[in-house]
Amino acid sequence: MRITEVKAIYPRYRVLPAAWRQHFWQIAVRIDTDAGVSGWGYGGGGVAAVDVVNLHLRELLVGRTLGSIEDIADLWDAQYQASLPYGRSGIAIMAISGVDLALWDVLGRAEGQRVCDLLGGQRRNTVRAYATGPDSSWYRDLGFDAHKSSQTRQASEEADTERILEWADAARQTLGDEALLMIDAYMSWTPEFALSLTRQLSQHNIYWFEDVLLPDDLDGLAALRPRIQPVLLAGGEHEFTARDFTHIARAHALDLWQPDITWCGGLTAALRIAELAQQYNVPLVPHRGGEIWGLHFLAAGYGEDLAEKVMGKRGAKRDELWFGEPASQDGCLILPEGPGFGVEINEELL
Numbered sequence: 001m002r003i004t005e006v007k008a009i010y011p012r013y014r015v016l017p018a019a020w021r022q023h024f025w026q027i028a029v030r031i032d033t034d035a036g037v038s039g040w041g042y043g044g045g046g047v048a049a050v051d052v053v054n055l056h057l058r059e060l061l062v063g064r065t066l067g068s069i070e071d072i073a074d075l076w077d078a079q080y081q082a083s084l085p086y087g088r089s090g091i092a093i094m095a096i097s098g099v100d101l102a103l104w105d106v107l108g109r110a111e112g113q114r115v116c117d118l119l120g121g122q123r124r125n126t127v128r129a130y131a132t133g134p135d136s137s138w139y140r141d142l143g144f145d146a147h148k149s150s151q152t153r154q155a156s157e158e159a160d161t162e163r164i165l166e167w168a169d170a171a172r173q174t175l176g177d178e179a180l181l182m183i184d185a186y187m188s189w190t191p192e193f194a195l196s197l198t199r200q201l202s203q204h205n206i207y208w209f210e211d212v213l214l215p216d217d218l219d220g221l222a223a224l225r226p227r228i229q230p231v232l233l234a235g236g237e238h239e240f241t242a243r244d245f246t247h248i249a250r251a252h253a254l255d256l257w258q259p260d261i262t263w264c265g266g267l268t269a270a271l272r273i274a275e276l277a278q279q280y281n282v283p284l285v286p287h288r289g290g291e292i293w294g295l296h297f298l299a300a301g302y303g304e305d306l307a308e309k310v311m312g313k314r315g316a317k318r319d320e321l322w323f324g325e326p327a328s329q330d331g332c333l334i335l336p337e338g339p340g341f342g343v344e345i346n347e348e349l350l
């Protein structure tokens with residue numbers, strides 16, 4: 001089949017977090033073909049990425065053949081090279097991610113197969129999920145036994161430390177001794193603060209610290225990494241393509257990689273990153289991997305048996321852009337049936 005149309009849309013979100021997410025949050029990409037099959041993908045980069053797709057990538061893609069995974073890889077390389085002068089990372093790659101996922105969706109729908117089957121078949125019937133957000137008692141009620149909390153530097157080191165220790169006490173008590181507990185610093189800590197917390201949280205058995213320093217500081221991360229053991233140094237949501245992860249690997253900067261499949265270049269890039277992770281023997285737990293785009297990758301046996309579900313607070317309003325995304329059951333996620341990614345877009349938000 002041939003691609004006949006490519007269109008990116010910035011959804012009319014009703015509930016958006018502040019700052020860059022207002023205008024640069026996730027995009028939807030639709031691809032049509034002459035076989036009458038259409039598919040949807042999910043990318044990042046917001047209104048800027050919409051222009052990248054509609055004003056540039058579209059012209060490369062319309063008329064091209066789509067019949068295999070190899071075709072999708074060729075189209076990825078073509079988009080990467082064409083956008084290279086302004087791309088290589090950031091918004092251009094977030095745009096390519098949306099296109100790439102739409103191509104996988106189309107291919108799956110055309111062949112009557114789930115994306116996970118295109119990846120070689122389902123190897124995990126369930127994927128363990130971890131809940132991200134501030135509401136550990138709700139996560140316990142839902143059956144989660146793994147939880148990550150955002151703990152940025154806010155006030156004084158003392159006040160921040162006290163708050164984080166309080167969270168760790170409460171979360172451990174709520175979720176039990178066996179639960180996985182993780183902390184996301186969102187690039188706000190210093191190495192000294194991370195070391196101090198490592199000592200003070202030694203009884204809490206924290207699994208990983210995430211996004212501790214700026215991702216640009218590979219040397220700083222590499223120096224810190226062995227010093228916070230046994231806590232793992234995690235990161236990678238702000239990295240793009242296998243090229244970035246090659247730099248991380250060579251610097252030995254992170255213990256655990258977290259590419260975002262809707263940002264890092266889509267499934268095609270995630271597969272290349274997974275190959276690299278295997279070469280370097282680094283565990284991979286995709287950022288927001290509990291969303292359908294990462295779930296197929298995990299269900300097919302890539303990465304670790306751990307999927308992030310961004311849960312927020314009990315009762316909080318949220319936009320539902322995709323229908324058919326699985327809710328967690330007893331802290332696990334089960335892949336839906338249905339070809340492609342197996343979800344449908346909520347037209348009301350377009």
Ligand SMILES: [Mg+2]
Pocket residue numbers: 184186210211237
């Ligand atoms: Mg994070």
